Amino acid sequence: MIAVCGTTGTAQAEPGDGELQFGYVLPETGQLAYLGPPQIESLKFAIQKINDAGGVLGKPVPTVVSSDEAGQEAVAAQSADRVLAAGVDAIVGAAASGMSLAFIDRVTGAGVVQCSGSNTAPTFTDYEDDGFYFRTVPSDALQGPILADVVRDDGHDRVALVARADDYGRGLMEATRKTLEERGATVTLAETYDPKATNFDQVAQQIENSRPDAAVVIAFEEGAQILQGMIESGIGPDQIGVYGADGLRSEELPSLVAPGQPERLSGMKGTAPASAENDQYVKDLKEFAPKLKELQFAPQVFDCVTTIALAAEKAESDDPGDYVKEMNGITKDGEKCNSFAACKELLADGRDIDYEGVSGPLNFTDKGEPGQATIEVYGYDDEGRLQTLRTETSQAEE
Secondary structure, three states: OOEOOOOOOOOOOOOOOOOOOOOEEEOOOOOOHHHHHHHHHHHHHHHHHHHHHHOOOOOHHHHEEEEEEEHHHHHHHHHHHHHHHOOOEEEEOOOOOHHHHHHHHHHHOOOOOOEOOOOOOOOHHHHHOOOOOOOOOOHHHHHHHHHHHHHHHOOOOOEEEEEEOOOHHHHHHHHHHHHHHHHOOOEEEEEOOOOOOOOOOHHHHHHHHHHOOOEEEEOOOOOHHHHHHHHOOOOOOOEEEEEOOHHOOOOOOOHHHHHHHHHHHHEEEEEEOOOOOOOHHHHHHHHHHHOOOOOOOHHHHHHHHHHHHHHHHOOOOHHHHHHHHHOOOOOOOOOEOOOHHHHHHHHOOOOOOOEEEEEEOOOEEEOOOOOOEEEEEEEEOOOEEEEEEEEEEEEEOO
């Protein structure tokens, strides 16, 4: 399904016509549908803030062309085709790394900028994208070591790892496994599973058979079934250390795993790119979208939109072939500014800027991704409520 939503304007645009047209391919349905509202609402909020500051190149940013990634590669690719056909200058999305990989060649091959606020698979760092793909979320090459450190700091020596058999799962599992072994842990199991399976009892059984004192589950929604199987097998959070990552970070997870007994997930921990560090942004977003519950990856999507808009201002062009050259530079080595309005004013004065995102410093590398990561360590308390325990910083290797 394709639709138009946002502020004023039309969905039809041509590159270089002076009007910066956004489109998105984000999860409105499918297993990651819970990640759709925070990303979509944050995108709309970013556009509102841009238009409140006079728009881009003297014109309001028009309504965003929207389409559903749906958790299916074929649907995501078709959605991207339809959004591209509307003449957009940039596409935000997809949410899932696998969905982005289903259409990245279509977008970047058309000379259109793609920016994701939640693609964490290491695959994208060296992907051949002609310089048109960006992400404001750090690679799992930065998250994995912190996840491993959390497990080791809790005193666990024998660790089982299970992950989705996709780029996200394999990438994060490998980064976590490497650091665990470097820190002296024994990895008792490192296996991927088919996320489209209908039964995950075998995954829980593999974990149990490896006799770990901790288990890391790298999953999306299907992880609830794996956790159910672990609890039924006597290897839940009250028996061993149980850890997840960003794909399982959800306030709803305890009720999905143990309906009516959310406390069964008490003690589980995990890591995810930090999403709630900026109190003012969170307050403003919730005023903009009062019904919003989940915030994961919302700041990163806001930063995708703002960075693209600032790049267009710097290039004095909405043509992706022009403004793409400014994307990396405006996130570092200039005068710091933390809003579109403030940065736009500096650009108008002819100054170089360093856009400090609402998700934290971006400092894009030459690969078009953050040079450092602020990672949240989350946990579920005695009543199964999601809490932020602390944040950690991870730096990309030069």
